[in-house]
Amino acid sequence: MGTIRISGAEAIIRCLLEEGVDLIYGYPGGAIMPVYDELYKFQDQLHHVLVRHEQGATHAAQGYARATGKVGVAIATSGPGATNLVTGIADAQIDSTPMVCITGQVGRHLLGSDAFQETDIIGISTPVTKWNFQVTEASQIPEIIAKAFYIARSGRPGPVLIDITKNAQFDELDFSYEKCTGIRSYNPVPKLNLDKVAEAAALINSAKKPLIVFGQGIILGQAEAEFKAVLEKSGIPAAWTILGLSALPTDHPLNVGMLGMHGNYAPNLLTNECDVLIAFGMRFDDRVTGKLSTYAKQAKVIHFEIDPAEIDKNVKTEIAVLGDVKESLAALLPLLDAKSHDLWHNEFKELAKVEYESVIKDELNPSTAGLSMGETIEMINKHSKGDAIIVSDVGQHQMFACRYAKFNSTKSNITSGGLGTMGFALPAAIGAKMGKPDREVVAIIGDGGFQMTIQELGTIFQTQVPVKIVILNNEFLGMVRQWQELFFDNRYASTKMINPNFVAIAEGYHIKSKKVTQREDLDAAVAEMLASKDSYFLEVMVEKENNVFPMIPTGACVSEIRLS
Amino acid sequence: MEDKTFTISVYSENNVGLLNRISGIFLKRHINILSLNVSESEIENVSRFIIVVNTTEKWVQNIVGQIEKQIEVIKAFYHTDEETIYLENALFKIASSLLFDEKQIQNIIKESQSTIVTVSRDFFVISKSGRRSEIEELYEKFKPYGIMQFVRSGRISVSKEKMEISSLLETFK
Numbered sequence: 001m002g003t004i005r006i007s008g009a010e011a012i013i014r015c016l017l018e019e020g021v022d023l024i025y026g027y028p029g030g031a032i033m034p035v036y037d038e039l040y041k042f043q044d045q046l047h048h049v050l051v052r053h054e055q056g057a058t059h060a061a062q063g064y065a066r067a068t069g070k071v072g073v074a075i076a077t078s079g080p081g082a083t084n085l086v087t088g089i090a091d092a093q094i095d096s097t098p099m100v101c102i103t104g105q106v107g108r109h110l111l112g113s114d115a116f117q118e119t120d121i122i123g124i125s126t127p128v129t130k131w132n133f134q135v136t137e138a139s140q141i142p143e144i145i146a147k148a149f150y151i152a153r154s155g156r157p158g159p160v161l162i163d164i165t166k167n168a169q170f171d172e173l174d175f176s177y178e179k180c181t182g183i184r185s186y187n188p189v190p191k192l193n194l195d196k197v198a199e200a201a202a203l204i205n206s207a208k209k210p211l212i213v214f215g216q217g218i219i220l221g222q223a224e225a226e227f228k229a230v231l232e233k234s235g236i237p238a239a240w241t242i243l244g245l246s247a248l249p250t251d252h253p254l255n256v257g258m259l260g261m262h263g264n265y266a267p268n269l270l271t272n273e274c275d276v277l278i279a280f281g282m283r284f285d286d287r288v289t290g291k292l293s294t295y296a297k298q299a300k301v302i303h304f305e306i307d308p309a310e311i312d313k314n315v316k317t318e319i320a321v322l323g324d325v326k327e328s329l330a331a332l333l334p335l336l337d338a339k340s341h342d343l344w345h346n347e348f349k350e351l352a353k354v355e356y357e358s359v360i361k362d363e364l365n366p367s368t369a370g371l372s373m374g375e376t377i378e379m380i381n382k383h384s385k386g387d388a389i390i391v392s393d394v395g396q397h398q399m400f401a402c403r404y405a406k407f408n409s410t411k412s413n414i415t416s417g418g419l420g421t422m423g424f425a426l427p428a429a430i431g432a433k434m435g436k437p438d439r440e441v442v443a444i445i446g447d448g449g450f451q452m453t454i455q456e457l458g459t460i461f462q463t464q465v466p467v468k469i470v471i472l473n474n475e476f477l478g479m480v481r482q483w484q485e486l487f488f489d490n491r492y493a494s495t496k497m498i499n500p501n502f503v504a505i506a507e508g509y510h511i512k513s514k515k516v517t518q519r520e521d522l523d524a525a526v527a528e529m530l531a532s533k534d535s536y537f538l539e540v541m542v543e544k545e546n547n548v549f550p551m552i553p554t555g556a557c558v559s560e561i562r563l564s
Numbered sequence: 565m566e567d568k569t570f571t572i573s574v575y576s577e578n579n580v581g582l583l584n585r586i587s588g589i590f591l592k593r594h595i596n597i598l599s600l601n602v603s604e605s606e607i608e609n610v611s612r613f614i615i616v617v618n619t620t621e622k623w624v625q626n627i628v629g630q631i632e633k634q635i636e637v638i639k640a641f642y643h644t645d646e647e648t649i650y651l652e653n654a655l656f657k658i659a660s661s662l663l664f665d666e667k668q669i670q671n672i673i674k675e676s677q678s679t680i681v682t683v684s685r686d687f688f689v690i691s692k693s694g695r696r697s698e699i700e701e702l703y704e705k706f707k708p709y710g711i712m713q714f715v716r717s718g719r720i721s722v723s724k725e726k727m728e729i730s731s732l733l734e735t736f737k
Contacts, residue, residue: 122581122584123584126581126584126585126588127585127588127592130635131635132581133581134580134581151635183635184577184638184733185576185577185635185636185637185638186635186636307633308629308632308633309626309629309630309632309633310629311629312625313626313629
């Protein structure tokens with residue numbers, strides 16, 4: 001390929017186009033202005049979405065990436081622009097979301113001089129990026145951006161930050177582009193060891209009470225079909241982590257529910273009864289395992305995982321199968337015996353009945369005057385028929401959404417799992433809808449989290465992106481309040497929210513809005529929201545002091561799961 | 565699991581910023597680095613970090629896993645003291661007058677098999693390579709006479725087992 005003589009800023013845009021990027025989220029500022037100037041020229045090919053805060057750019061890029069499986073891109077200026085990206089980068093890091101962030105930086109001659117809007121974003125972002133790099137010369141741009149995309153999307157995905165000094169944006173280079181296909185020191189996908197697969201298959205075939213736990217690895221590895229085939233042949237009950245949700249249809253008969261702190265009763269309790277625990281693409285997060293010293297001690301653990309550092313990190317494994325999960329599952333399938341494990345399934349069904357009677361029935365059909373979060377989610381299920389992408393924020397409503405929302409297809413549950421970032425959902429929903437314009441995207445947000453990135457209503461208004469926003473308003477920071485009730489003697493320190501008129505705010509941004517306070521109005525309001533071709537804001541006033549159950553208190557064992 | 569001394573060896577690309585990434589892994593876990601040495605390795609453009617820590621084997625395994633995850637890291641290993649050949653180097657700056665006034669100083673130098681690096685009118689410098697205990701022993705011997713300056717390097721070590729980085733780099737290509 002020949003070269004052309006262009007500026008570093010133009011090179012950045014051309015690199016993005018070469019990587020197939022057509023949409024980026026960002027906010028301009030002094031140190032990134034040369035790039036914005038070029039964006040003006042390329043606006044027909046590369047659409048830039050002006051968010052209202054750089055944190056919104058990262059969450060929107062995350063939502064886009066999670067809904068599409070592609071790399072999300074966010075761009076910001078130096079100093080505060082760059083530091084405002086950090087929360088979203090940290091969120092993407094812990095949830096393995098592929099994202100490339102580009103920040104402007106002061107000129108090379110000013111580096112280290114405490115210049116205006118200079119921060120050491122490389123130093124700041126190092127612990128929360130998969131890789132980062134400071135470009136100080138225009139000629140470095142093509143190679144580094146190619147590396148950034150390769151690293152972000154390969155192996156276990158993650159966020160990459162490229163900091164580019166202003167002189168590098170202005171200076172010219174002889175531009176040509178070559179995609180990165182490998183880095184000497186980086187082995188993104190460990191080679192599959194077929195002997196280990198055979199060992200795993202033998203152990204699975206010998207199991208009397210096997211349990212599958214699956215995480216986002218299935219989705220990231222695009223292994224949903226292979227996973228379903230393994231599941232259906234082996235007949236093993238399967239439980240999901242919060243990020244694994246939607247990798248398997250909710251109503252699949254072998255789906256036994258959610259693991260972890262607010263997960264379902266049966267899979268949590270029976271984790272401590274299974275004889276073989278088979279983990280696919282999940283990392284034994286502490287919210288899933290509870291107290292490690294009592295977690296599945298009776299079980300032999302098989303771990304299918306792409307990241308060698310996850311093996312034995314939290315839970316000691318009997319057999320570790322490293323590699324790409326799609327490939328591992330395909331190799332495993334022919335070695336498995338076809339079974340149904342009926343007696344073992346009955347144990348799950350019995351416990352599911354107990355949970356239904358003591359928790360779910362009342363949550364979905366409450367006898368209280370106030371609306372419940374669960375019934376609101378169920379109403380969304382009714383009208384979306386399980387086809388919507390649900391983007392949830394962080395808190396009680398998130399747990400209700402993840403527990404009760406129904407999904408027919410993959411990449412439909414977008415939430416901040418590992419970092420638990422309040423303020424995630426509104427911008428993430430914008431990104432998800434822009435990535436998947438043909439799908440219904442419903443953001444479910446608490447009154448607390450909504451106010452953390454409420455300014456992104458402005459982005460919705462400006463771009464006219466038709467996201468649906470449901471605020472479950474209990475006038476509390478509900479999850480903290482629940483903990484205060486249960487573990488801090490009802491001392492509700494700083495968790496009561498005196499909220500503004502949310503509907504008036506949404507209407508201020510010219511977004512169609514409705515507030516529901518009565519049960520009889522909920523059905524029609526949700527129907528109207530989902531029928532709307534435009535964005536829609538629905539505020540649902542819910543029971544103030546409702547709790548999410550079941551619950552495994554922090555530090556307790558999974559089988560100590562409480563139903564009330 | 566009890567705490568032990570481990571030597572972590574990291575082979576990496578020679579890139580700016582990697583030290584920050586690696587030290588952050590220790591920082592996150594509140595593990596104090598007892599000694600750190602970074603230099604070129606036997607392979608061109610490949611650096612070698614030698615990091616000494618006191619921790620449990622479970623933690624050191626975990627840390628090595630996290631270090632290996634870094635994009636520019638080729639491979640990381642950990643070894644116990646028994647599995648490595650290791651030493652440190654120390655420099656002692658001592659007043660020149662002592663060399664003539666205190667006969668015992670010359671004996672100490674001879675017995676400790678340390679070497680005189682330089683001698684000037686005001687001071688002389690002694691270099692001693694060896695295990696930490698040998699250097700500390702020498703320090704204690706010089707101390708009563710007065711030490712003007714003392715500095716000790718990080719540990720350098722080679723493992724008794726093969727590391728085979730060159731062949732590993734071939735497979736990455």
